[in-house]
Amino acid sequence: MKQTTAQRMAMMDAGLNLIAQALSIYDEDLRLAACNARFQEMFSLPPQLVQEGASFADTIRFIAEQGDYGPIDDLESFVQQRVDQARAFVPHYVERQRANGHVISIEGAPLPDGGWVTVYTDITRTKRVESLLRTRSEELSDQVLSYTEELSATNRKLAATITTLEETKRQLTQTEARTRLTTEMMPAHIAHVNAEGVYTFTNGRLSTVFPGRPSDILGLHSSEALGPAAYAKIKPHLEAAIQGESPVFEFTEDQDSRRLRVAFTPDQQGGAFILSMDVTEETQTRVALQQARKREIAAQMTSGLAHDFSNLLTIILGMQTKLGRMPLPEGAGPLVEATLSAARRGGRLLDRMAEMTSHRGLRPQATDLHALLEEMKILATPSLPQGIGLSVLDNTGEGRFLLDAGRLQDALLNLILNARDACGPTGQITVAAHLVGQTWIEFSVGDTGPGFSPEALKNALNPFFTTKGQEGSGLGLSMVYDMVKSAGGDIRISNTVSGAMVTLRLPYRLAPMASGGLALLVEDSDDLRMTYRQILMDLGYSVIEATSVDEAVALVNDVAGIALILSDIRVEGSATGVDLCQRLGASAPPLILMTSLPPADPLYRAALALAPVLSKPFERPQLLALLQQEGEHA
Template identity: 60%
Template sequence: MTKAALTQAGLNLIQQALSIYDSDLRLAVWNRRFGEMFDLPQRLMTEGATFEETIRHLVAAGEYGTVTDIEAFVRARVDQARAFEPHYMERTRANGRTISVEGAPLPQGGWVTVYTDITAVKRQEQLLRTRSELLSEEVLLRSEKLAAANRKLAATNAALEEARRELTEMEARTRLTTEMMPAHIARVDATGHYTFSNRRLSSVMPGRPSDILGLHISTALGPAYEKVKPHLERALAGTQSIFEFTDDGSSRRIRAVFTPDPQDPGVYILSHDVTEETQARAALQQTRRRELAVQLTSGMAHDFSNLLTIILGMQSKLARMVETREAEALVAGTLQAARRGGDLLNRIADITTHRAWRPEPVAPAALLSDLATLATPSLPGSVRLETDAQIEGSFLLDAGLLQDAVLNLILNAADACGSEGVIRVSARAIKDTWLELSVADTGPGFSEEALKHGLDPFFTTKGGEGTGLGLAMVYDMVKLAGGGVKLSNGAPGACVTLRLPLRRALSLPQSGLVLLVEDNPELRAQVREMLTALGHVVAEAASVEEACALAEGLEVDLVLSDITLEGAEPGSDLPLRLPHLPVHLMTALPPDHPRHVEARRRAPVLTKPFTADELSAFLGHRRSAA
C-alpha cells in the first residue's frame, strides 16, 4: 500500500470530519467523515471540487436554516475563505446537532478545517444545568464559558504550535541553504563583530577559521582586513560596495559585496572565490587582443611579405648583373636584411595567428626531463642546465605551447650566461591555486629598462640580432592559459616566472564503466563501439540531467560527453555538476568557438571527427610523459 493510501485510510478512521482546500478554493484532501457529517454527494467529494459549489449545496440542503439570498450568502462565505484567518467557532446546525469548527491556514496556501460533533458535550452541560441544585446560575454560566474558552484556547495553541514548527523548519532550511552555498554569507554589527556566519569563510579564504561568531572581522580576515576596511566603512556609512581583491595568504581572487543593514546598524557580507573566473577572463581578454592584432597586422604583413619577395628577387638578379666586390657586399647586406625581415614576419605570424590553449594531462617532472633532453645539446659546454620538479602528479597543461615557451627562456638564459653559468628550471605549486614554472640563470640579470619593458613586443637587448618577440610570445602563451609572467633579478642572475592556473588531472581508468553522453544516436553508437573495443563497459545518456541521474546510481569511472547536448545545459557543465568524476569532452565546434574555448577551461577536449587510436590516446591508454 502506498503512503498516500495509508494516509487516506488513517484519516478515514478518525471521528472528526476533515477537509483541506487549496489556494484556488478547490478540495485537495478530505476524509469519509466529512461527507457523512454534511451528507455531501459524490461530486463534491472529488479532488478539485470547488468550495463555492459545496457551500451552495449546503445552503440548498438547509444546513444554515432559512437563507433568503442564497447567492449573496455564498459570495460572503467565499470572500471570507479568500481572506482566511485562524479561527474556532461552535455552531448549531439546522438538524439540531452542534459542531465545533477549527480552521488554520497552510503555508503553501489554502487551509485545513476540522469539524467535531460536540452535541454530547453540550447535552451534558445542559443536563448539569437542569439537575444541579447546588450550583448557582452564575457558576453554571462561568463553567460553560470556561469550557468553550478552553476548547478555543486548545485550537489556538494547536495553531501556534504548528506555526512554531513551521518557523523552526524554515529557519533550519534557511541555515542549511546558506551553509550549502559556495560562498561566505555573514553579517557584522556596527562595531565590526560577526553576528551571523554560514561557516564558509575557510572554504572561500583557506587558512581562516570557520567558527567566527563574536570575532571581529579584522581577527577573522587577518592581513586581508586592510584591503576590505575602506569598503566596510563605506557600507557602515550607508553605501553598498562591490569589489574584488587578492588574498595574499591563499593567492585566491575574492569578490565581495558589502550591503548596509536597512534595519539595525551593521553590514551584510557576501564573498566568493572568483579565481577561476578571473583566470578565464584574463585568457579571454588576451584572445580578444590577439584577434585585434591579427586584424591590424595581417594585411600589413601580407603586403610587406610581397615587397620582400620582390626585393629578394631583384637583389638576386642584381647580383648576377654586377660582379664588383663593392656591389657584392651591398647585395649580400641587402639580401641579409630582407631575409631577416622575412624571419620577423614569421615571428609576427606566430603571435597573431590563432593559437589555442589545449590542456591535457602533463606531469611536470616528465616535462622538465624532456626539456633537459631537448635543450642540453644546444647549450655551450660550460653552461649547465638543472631541473627541479617540486610537485608530483599530473596537471592540465598544453605541453606543446609550454615546452616552446620554456625552451625559449632557456636559450635566452644561455645567451645571458655567455661562456659559463648555470640555468635552473623549477616547478612548484602555490597555495593549490597556481602552478609556477621559473627559469633562472647566473648571468648579469635584467637591466632596469628590461624589467619594465621586457614583455613588450619588439623590445630587445640584443641589438640588431634580436627581434624582441621571444618574451612577448611567452607572455602571450601564459595569458592564453589565464596566467601571468613576472621578470625579476636574483642573486645573481635573472629569473622569469610563469604562473599558470593549477588544474589537477584526474588519473583515468584503463577499463571500467564509461558514461557516454551524446544526443546523436548514430554518433553515440560509433563512440560506444570504440569504447567497448578499448575494454570499457558503456552507459549512455543524451543530456546533462540524464547523465547526472545515472551517475548517482552507477559506479562510473569516467565521463565522456559532447559539449552540445539536448536540454538547457551544455556538456561543458558536467565537470561542475560531477566534480568527483574525471570528465572528458568532445566536440565538432571549431577551436575558436566560444563554447569550445570555455570547455577547455574546465576539461580536456577532443575535436571531432576522431579515430579509435586518437580516442585511445585522449583517454590515456597510450599516455606519454608530456
C-alpha cells in the first residue's frame, strides 16, 4: 500500500528517536528544521527550542546560560561568535566537557542547499577507559583487554549509527528539496506562522500575490511583511486560526485593488499554515457569469410580456390614428396626439428593453484606448451647448487592451449626455481614464452639475428610475451597468465637491500582439514542445499538438479554425516539414517552419522555398516579428 507523506514523516521521526545520539538539523537561516528526542533530553531544552523554526542563537544562549560552556564574561558576544561560526557551514569535530561532568563529541556537516546537520555523542565512558589506560597501565593486563574489547564494540556501534545518520541526512535533504520545489512551483503563497504571528516558512511567493511586498520574510512578523492595511484585514482570521479554527475569506488588496483569497489551517503547536491566492480574474469571471445569468432570466421574463405589450401598443396606435382622422369635438385632438406620443414612447422603451436582454454578448478585441477616447470626444462635442466644456484626460499608457470598443464608447457617450443634462447651459464635463496597477482600467465621467440626490444615489442603477420626467427612460445607466458587469467589472456613482461622478472599472486585459486563435504545434521533442507551446500561448493562441506529419495532416482535416501551424522540419517518422507544406497545399492555414539545420543544408533551402523558416533556438520576440511581417504581407 502506498504510504502518505504524513506516514513517511512519522516513520522517519520514529527512526530518529531510536538513535542513541542527539541529532539536530538547521537550515540556511539558522532555523531548526528537524531534531530527535535525544537532542532535547541531552541539553534539557524547553519545548519552544525544539519546534520547527526555533532560532539557533536562542538555543546557544539557553545552553550557555545553563553553564555548559563554563564561565562566560559577555554572553551576547559569545552567542554572536557561535552564530558567525555556524554561518560558515564548515565541517567540524570537537569534544568538550559539560557542566554535569559528561564529555560529548560534536560532529557537524553542511547540507547541499545550505544549513547543516549535527550529531552529538556522549563519550564519557570512552574517555574513562582512555584515562584508566593512561594511569594504570601496570595493572591493566586483564582490564585493558576487557575495556579494549568494549571500546572496539562501541566503535563498531558508533560506525553503524553514523552510517544510518548519513542515510537519514540524505533522505531528509531530498525530501526537503522536493517539498520546497513543489511549493515554489505553485501559483500561490504558502507559509507558516507561529503563535506570535512570525513567519517560520515561506515558498518565497508573497510578492507575486501581494504586490510590493518582500519575498524574503522568514523571521518577520505578519504585520511587518504585509503592511498595516492588509494585516488589519487578515488579523481577525489569523487569531481565529491560532485558536484552532480554519477560516477562508476574500478581501480586496489596497495597492492594486486585486481580489485575494486566504485560507488558514491551524497546526498542533499554536501556529497556522497559510495559503494565499490571487483570485482577481476568477472574481471578474464570476461577476460576468452572474450578469449573463441575470440577462437570461430577464429575457425569459420580458420576452412574453414585451410581445403582448407590443400587440397592445400596436392596437392603441391604430385606433388613435383612426380617431385622429375623424371629426372630433373641440379639445379631443390634443388628447389623441398625447395618446399617440405615449404609445410611441412605450414602443421605444420596449426596444431598449429588448436591447438590454438580448443574447448579444461582449465582443472584446484589441482596442487602442487613445484612439477610442479621441473619437469619443469628436462624437460628443457637437451635442454639447457652447457653454459646456469637455476635457479628456488619457493616462492609459501604451498597448492595446481587450475591450468591446463599441459598447464602451456607447457607455461613455451615454454618461457624457447625462452629465450635459445635469449641467444645464454652462458647466464642465471631465472624462478621465487610467490604469489601476495591472488589475483594472478605470474610466470616470464627472460634471459640475448639482450632483446626485440621495434618492438618485440609491436608485440610479435601477431600470426605469429617472430624474428627467417624461424626457427620460431610466434605462441609460442600467445599460452602462449591464455592459460593465458583463465584462466582469464594477460601477460606482458618487458626488464630489464640484458635482456628480460615475466611475467604471473594466478588467485589465492586454491584447496579444499576434492575431491569436488556434495554433497547431508540430514537434516531436517533449521538452521543446512545452517551450514552444508556452510561447504560442503568450501570444494569445490556443494550442493543439502533433508529433508527426501524418498526425498534423489529420488534425488540419478534422479541426476547424486553425489559424497558424508552427512545425519543426524534422519530426517523428520519415516525412518532414517540407512534406507537410506540400501535402497541405495552398489552402493550408499560415505555416511557419523551424529548424536547427544550417542554412546551407538542402532541406533548409527546400523549406525556405515553401514557407518562412525560424532558426532554433528562438524566443517569443523572433516569432512575433515573423508573424507581424507575415501579417503585413498578407
